[in-house]
Amino acid sequence: MTPSNNKTHETATKRPAVLANLVAQHKGRITLLSFLSFAGALLEALFIVMVTSIAMALVGGTTTVGPVFGRSLGVPIALIFAASALAVRLIFSLSGVRVSADLVGEVTTNQRNELAHAYLRTSWAVQQSEPAGRLQELLTSFVGRVTNSISTLANSLTAGLSLIAFLSTGLLMHPAATAAVLLALAGVGAILTPLRRRIRKRSAANAQANLSFANAISEFGSLGLEMQTFGAESAFEKRIDRLTADATATQRQTQILQNSLPYVYMSLAYAAVLAGISLLWQVGPDDLGAVGAVMILMVRSLSYGQQMATSSAALAANAPFLGNVRETVDRYLSTPSATGAARPESLLPxxxxxxxxxxxxxxxxxxxxxxxxxxxxxxxxxxxxxxxxxxxxxxxxxxxxxxxxxxxxxxxxxxxxxxxxxxxxxxxxxxxxxxxxxxxxxxxxxxxxxxxxxxxxxxxxxxxxxxxxxxxxxxxxxxxxxxxxxxxxxxxxxxxxxxxxxxxxxxxxxxxxxxxxxxxxxxxxxxxxxxxxxxxxxxxxxxxxxxxxxxxxxxxxxxxxxxxxxxxxxxxxxxxxxxxxxxxxxxx
Missing domain, CATH: 3.40.50.300 (P-loop containing nucleotide triphosphate hydrolases)
Known part of the structure; x- marks a missing residue:
C-alpha cells in the first residue's frame, strides 16, 4: 500500500471514531431520545394492533376484541385504550423532536466554537498558509455536515428503535410471519452494502471538490478591482464555469447514489413483504386477525426501514466532512501560537x-x-x-x-x-x-x-x-x-x-x-x-x-x-x- 493510500485508509478509519466521539459527548440527550423513540414506537405498534383487532371484531359482528396479547377486551374499552396509546405517543414524539433539536443545536455550537478557537490559537505560520476562505468554509459547510450527521443519526436512531419495536410486537403477535419478513429484510441489507461503500467513496471526492471550489471562488472574489481594470470578466466567467462544472459533476454523482438508496431499499423491502405473504399463504395461517395485524406492522415498519436507508446514505456522504473537520482541529491544536512566561520590566532593547x-x-x-x-x-x-x-x-x-x-x-x-x-x-x-x-x-x-x-x-x-x-x-x-x-x-x-x-x-x-x-x-x-x-x-x-x-x-x-x-x-x-x-x- 502506497503512503497516500495509507493516509486515505487512516482517514477513513478515523471517521466512525469521530462520530462515536460526538455520540459519547452527548450520551445523555441521546439516551433520552432513545427512550422516547422506543417507547413511542411501542405505543404506535400497540395502537395499530388494537385498531386492527377492533376492525376485525366489527367485521365479524362481535363486541369483543381479541384476544390481544392473551386478553380479550370490549370494543369501548379497546377504543379508549387505542386513543390513550395514540395521545401518549404524540407526547413522546413531540418531546423527542425537542430533544433532537437541542442536540443538533448543541453540536453546532460546540463544533463551531472548537474549530474557531483552534484556528484563532494556532500559530501565525499556519493561519497564513491556509487557503483563502478556508475558515469560512469549515465553519459553514463542513460544520453544517457535522450537524447534519448528528441530526441524521438521531433520525436513524429513532427509525431503528421504532423498527425494533414493531418487529418485537410482530414477533409476539405471530412469530412465523415476522420471522419470514425479517429474513427477507436481512437479505436486502446485504444487497445494499456495496452501494453504501460507493456512496462513501464518491462523498470523499465531493468534499474535496467543494473545498477547492470555495477556496478558488474566495480568491477570485478578492480580485474584483483587477478583473474590472484589466477587462478579464470573460476569462473569470470561463474559469468559474469550469470550476462549477467540475464540482457539480462530483456532487451529481454523489447525489444520484445517495438518493437512489432509499428507493432501491423500499422496492426490495416490499418484495420481502410479498415473499413473506406468499410463504404464509402456502402454510395457511389459522389466525387471520393476528396475521393482518402483523402485515400492517410490517408495512408500517418499511417506512422506518426507508428512513434508516436514507440516514445510512446521508451518514456515508457526510463521513469525509467529519474526518476533515477533526483533522483540521487536530492540526491547528498541534501547532499552537507560542507563548512563554517571562515578563521583564521592559521589552527594550x-x-x-x-x-x-x-x-x-x-x-x-x-x-x-x-x-x-x-x-x-x-x-x-x-x-x-x-x-x-x-x-x-x-x-x-x-x-x-x-x-x-x-x-x-x-x-x-x-x-x-x-x-x-x-x-x-x-x-x-x-x-x-x-x-x-x-x-x-x-x-x-x-x-x-x-x-x-x-x-x-x-x-x-x-x-x-x-x-x-x-x-x-x-x-x-x-x-x-x-x-x-x-x-x-x-x-x-x-x-x-x-x-x-x-x-x-x-x-x-x-x-x-x-x-x-x-x-x-x-x-x-x-x-x-x-x-x-x-x-x-x-x-x-x-x-x-x-x-x-x-x-x-x-x-x-x-x-x-x-x-x-x-x-x-x-x-x-x-x-x-x-x-x-x-x-x-x-x-x-
Missing amino acids: IEAANVGFSYSDRLALTKVTFRLAPGESLGIIGPSGAGKSTLAQLLLGIRHPSFGSLTANGIPISEIDRTWWSERVSFVAQDPLLFTGTVAENIRFFRSGIENDDLVEAARRANILADIEALPHGFDTHLGERGNQLSGGQRQRLSIARALATNPEFLVLDEPTSALDGRSESLIRTTLAELRGTMSIVIIAHRMSTLDICDRIMVIEHGEMTGLGPPKSLRSRNKFYQQALSVAGITQ
Whole structure:
C-alpha cells in the first residue's frame, strides 16, 4: 500500500471514531431520545394492533376484541385504550423532536466554537498558509455536515428503535410471519452494502471538490478591482464555469447514489413483504386477525426501514466532512501560537544576533544582526521580496527565527508571555483592515482596558481626531461594512490610532504611506515625527520621505543585511541606498 493510500485508509478509519466521539459527548440527550423513540414506537405498534383487532371484531359482528396479547377486551374499552396509546405517543414524539433539536443545536455550537478557537490559537505560520476562505468554509459547510450527521443519526436512531419495536410486537403477535419478513429484510441489507461503500467513496471526492471550489471562488472574489481594470470578466466567467462544472459533476454523482438508496431499499423491502405473504399463504395461517395485524406492522415498519436507508446514505456522504473537520482541529491544536512566561520590566532593547528564517521552500533571511535601543527609530528598506516583511513578523513575535537569536531585554521573544508582549508591541499594516462597527470599536479592536480618553488621545496622536469629530456621531459613528465609509488615508490613520491606543513601547509600521495621497502622507509623517523618541519604532518603507525621522537605516537585499547606519553614512557607502535616494529625487 502506497503512503497516500495509507493516509486515505487512516482517514477513513478515523471517521466512525469521530462520530462515536460526538455520540459519547452527548450520551445523555441521546439516551433520552432513545427512550422516547422506543417507547413511542411501542405505543404506535400497540395502537395499530388494537385498531386492527377492533376492525376485525366489527367485521365479524362481535363486541369483543381479541384476544390481544392473551386478553380479550370490549370494543369501548379497546377504543379508549387505542386513543390513550395514540395521545401518549404524540407526547413522546413531540418531546423527542425537542430533544433532537437541542442536540443538533448543541453540536453546532460546540463544533463551531472548537474549530474557531483552534484556528484563532494556532500559530501565525499556519493561519497564513491556509487557503483563502478556508475558515469560512469549515465553519459553514463542513460544520453544517457535522450537524447534519448528528441530526441524521438521531433520525436513524429513532427509525431503528421504532423498527425494533414493531418487529418485537410482530414477533409476539405471530412469530412465523415476522420471522419470514425479517429474513427477507436481512437479505436486502446485504444487497445494499456495496452501494453504501460507493456512496462513501464518491462523498470523499465531493468534499474535496467543494473545498477547492470555495477556496478558488474566495480568491477570485478578492480580485474584483483587477478583473474590472484589466477587462478579464470573460476569462473569470470561463474559469468559474469550469470550476462549477467540475464540482457539480462530483456532487451529481454523489447525489444520484445517495438518493437512489432509499428507493432501491423500499422496492426490495416490499418484495420481502410479498415473499413473506406468499410463504404464509402456502402454510395457511389459522389466525387471520393476528396475521393482518402483523402485515400492517410490517408495512408500517418499511417506512422506518426507508428512513434508516436514507440516514445510512446521508451518514456515508457526510463521513469525509467529519474526518476533515477533526483533522483540521487536530492540526491547528498541534501547532499552537507560542507563548512563554517571562515578563521583564521592559521589552527594550531588542537585539538580533545572526538571525535567519526559512520557509519550507526557501531561505528568507540570513545573518541579520542589530540592536534597537529604547526610543530609537529604525528604517528598513530593500527591494520587494528581500525579506523585510518577514523581519517585521519576527520583530512582532508572530514568527520565530529558524536560527540565531532574537531577544527583548535579554530574553528570547519566544519565552515572553504573549499577553504581556501584545500590550507593549503594536503594528500598522500596509493595507489597513477595518471591520464592520463604529470608530471606537475599530480603535479598541476587541481589547479591554482602553478608556474613552485613550481613544481620543490615540486619535489625536494619529492626526485623525478632527476627521472623527466631523463624522455624524463622532466615535460612535458606524463605518459600514469593513469601514468602507472612510478614505484610504483615513483608514490608515485610524489604524495608526488603533496601534497607539495602548501607548506601546515598540511600534512596527509596514509601508504606512505606500498608497496614500500627498496630504495623508504628510499627516502620517507628522505623526511619526511627533512619536519619535517616545517609543522605539521600526518603519518598513519604499518611500524615502517616510524615513526622515529614522535615526538609522537598515538595507536588506536578497535576505541579507547589506547596510546599517545613520542616513548620512549610508549615503557614502551603500549603493542600494544611494539608488533609492536618486529615484526619490533626493539630492545627496
